[in-house]
Amino acid sequence: MSYLLSATCAVPAVGAVVTAALPAGTGEARRRTTKAVALAVSVATLGLAAAVAASFEPGGARYQLTESYSWIRSFGIDFALGADGIGTALVLLTAVLVPLVMLAGWHDADPAAAEGSFESKRRTQGFFALILAVEAMVLVSFLATDVFVFYVFFEAMLIPMYFLIGGFGDRAGGPDAARQRSYAAVKFLLYNLLGGLVMLAAVIGLYVVAADQGQATFGLPALTDAISSGKLVIDPTAQRALFLGFFFAFAVKAPMWPLHTWLPNAMGESTAGTAVLITAVVDKVGTFAMLRFCLGLFPDASKTFAPAILVLSLIGIVYGALVAIGQKDIKRLVAYASISHFGFIIMGIFAMTSQGQSGATLYMVNHGISTAAWMLVAGFLISRRGSRLIADYGGVQKVAPVLAGTFLIGGLATLSLPGLAPFVSEFLVLVGTFTRYPVIGVIATFGIVLAALYALMLYQRTMTGPVKESVTGMPDLKARELAVVAPLVALTLLLGVYPQPLTRMVNPAVDDTLSQVHRTDPAPVHPVAANGGEQK
């Protein structure tokens, strides 16, 4: 048994505790030590995640590097971890993004003079410890092969996330920023907690049904094997109810229209780094879990509900894009754009074709990288002017060309420009959907057009045109900020032209998932191939 996976999860967890316990103080030196420790921990985690990816064999077993420790025997719960292609890809994404988020938010937790004497002295420690705690819990969620363990961390990550949203804002809010922020934090928590509790009922239900048939376990491989081999038969009504319980939680987390309304608040009010953490990392747990748990555990119900879910995701694609076009606030615009993208991801998953699902998995990774680039640059822009309103900017490309250039790349990646990473995944999702549901595939294509609108209009309004008075003298990106953006831009380009390493890793897991739901790709309709012989 290898300890690589548990080490990958344990390092940030221990790091969070250590960071939180570092000596308090408002001095610059103390703060710098804290940040350095936290950053070092996240880089170490990245190293471990890279080791996981390196030792993962794409052609091997579905779950590799597995570990299992007895946790709560009374309920048949093991602390079981295992990496499959999809999980490994997302583990890598998380491990890459967290150090960058920390660097981007380097000064977000410095106490501002204006915030008064009641300010806690442990603010910096708290901020970085919370980020590490979120990372640890997300990593466990991606690697857990026990339904209960997944549930526990899926739910527990809400707490550090909640304090990150509520406790640390970008100082661009209005006079009632604190109230807005705590509203956003509570909304985030209540939506997700409700989703999680509904899932809890379904988790218990699943266990009861499984225990009745002699499968008293929460182990995912055991359950999926039992289901696909017919040893565990969940009757259709129960299966639909359980599926809905799980799916509701994931749809809130993802978030899918119409359960999305917490996302713009949460992303708008928190720091840019936290917003990236929400949309690029935490929300991915939702879509990841649809793929792994909904399809694997409830194959028949998944097929039953797939058309309805496709319609909802289609609405999400168009609605998110339309609302994004109308936004006045940069960060809320990015949030609505993400809702549109989550629509694509969910569509790819429930189209139930191999292209659609590998596309969806790539989409999770690519959306994470491109949105991180876009959002973090937007955060740098906002921190310079102290405003989130699009109308307060104009002509930035003349004073800060590098900032404007990277912002453009982020925007172009979001609208899936060919050559950049998201194009590959969006194309795969659309093709995968089209082969089974042509009408939905065609309508979804309009999402791309709308994406071009919101992304380019944002660039045009903020970066081009005459230089606004408020923008004059705006400094360009600093070395720290460049260090954040450069890897993201590089990854966007690299995965845009050479996605093979990722697809090789992901495809076997996708095929396995499809075989669990007993779905094969529709036979291609090829007029040329059909009468090819006659032409000769």
Next chain:
Amino acid sequence: MSPIHALAAAGGNSPSIPAPHVEYGQLSPMLVVFGAALVGILAEAFLPRRLRAATQLGISLAGLVGGFVAVVVLAAQGHATTRAGLLAMGSVAIDGPALFLQGVILLTAVLAVLTYAEGRLEPRINGHRIDAFAAQAAAVPGGEQERTATREGLRTTEIYPLTLFAVGGMLLFPASNDLLTMFVALEVLSLPLYLMCALARRRRLLSQEAAVKYFLLGAFASAFFLFGTALLYGYAGTVRLGEIADVVAGTAPVTPALAVTTQNDALLLIGLAMLAVGLLFKVGAVPFHSWTPDVYQGAPTPVSGFMAAATKTAAFGAMLRLFYVAFPGLRWDWRPVMWGVAILTMVVGSILAVTQQDVKRLLAYSSVAHAGFILTGLIATDRRGVAAVLFYLLAYSFVTLGAFAVVTLVRDSKGEATHLSNWAGLGRRSPLLAAVFALFLLAFAGIPLTSGFTGKFAVFQAAAGGGATPLVIVGVLSSAIAAFFYIRVIVLMFFSDPQPAGPAVAVPSALTATTIAFGVLVTLGLGLLPQYFLDLASKASLFIR
């Protein structure tokens, strides 16, 4: 045969009353505690005033810890499992659930007594340390006598023997195997509690009002219980729980003297309903919950914590025994009713808590909601259900004690600042205390990795396994509502601006600190590594009859 049964049958012909055989060893937890209570009364009568507080604390701790050791020894000797048995001629049962709950009650009481003795929170008067209890309970609030007593720094040290008597009753309550013993235990635990509620040093009128309300309603509930007992005796000709079950099942011979009433189902059902009312009142289930917020708010906070934790544990223990030992054959009759009660309790407790503006009232309504969650485990009617309820009570007791102990620390010049607006910004002034309270609230809300989640999972799982899936769904939905008000307090503590003249957090002595630390430890321990205690509860889940 049961003595009452025998007397009724013999009609007074028996030549002599046989001396009952009493197993002192197995009753030792209760005997030790009652003994300590008597010693406490003697100390109260004969010791000089300045020595009393410390001595009483020592006696109480010795009694409670001694009782706990006795429980552990009994459990180690197998009295919870293989050697479980009926004692004192069948009127007391020492078995797994009884010993488990006695252990929980004794530990809770130890920690509660520590918070009683806290003397650092109130400012000293003339050099005398004072505590949370009235200077002189008999003095009229606001009168000259009260002022004198306060000036002299008097303390109501009677609280310690009163607590010990209450604990003794609580130990007997879940262990009593006949309805009369159960009634006696109910009274022994209730009467001291009524008094203890009236003993607050500050806001004495509120405290006395709480005591009167609790007393009147409690007396009513006791009367229901007693009436139910009488009706059941009429039905079954016995008050032994196991024998009632036999009569219900139709396997027991009919007593000739009671042939007219025996097997009259009206007596049985009405009697059962009345017993249930008496017990549901004690656990604070809707619709018998209305005393809870007033009493929890008015009582001295350490007493509120003790009541919320220990009384609930004892009453649920008695309820489990009653339903599982005496009325398993009637479960098709009582389960639907208990379904309704559980749903009402969860929903009403959660919804009313949302509107509360006072921390103690909020905790009171939250305890109502938790009673509902525990009831879902009781309804499972199997061993898993019993184990789940036992574990839940263990988890819940320590969170509750810890939460009330934290409440005692947030103070302004008028004493405890329990209004929620006073708690705004507490997280910025005292991050540690606010973090601890937040942990307790998260445990109440049932967030994973805390004891509250494990407990909730256990009862819901037992309920779902017992075919009560709708209850589980109502349970998770009311958990979501409940989460709203717990989170509201967290928001207030961490994200709101502090009031300029807000309360300060008093620095407690090691006594209260121990209670809080223990609460934190148990909350995290039962959340992260619950296996040992789940095993313990599971092993202890078999009732003897």
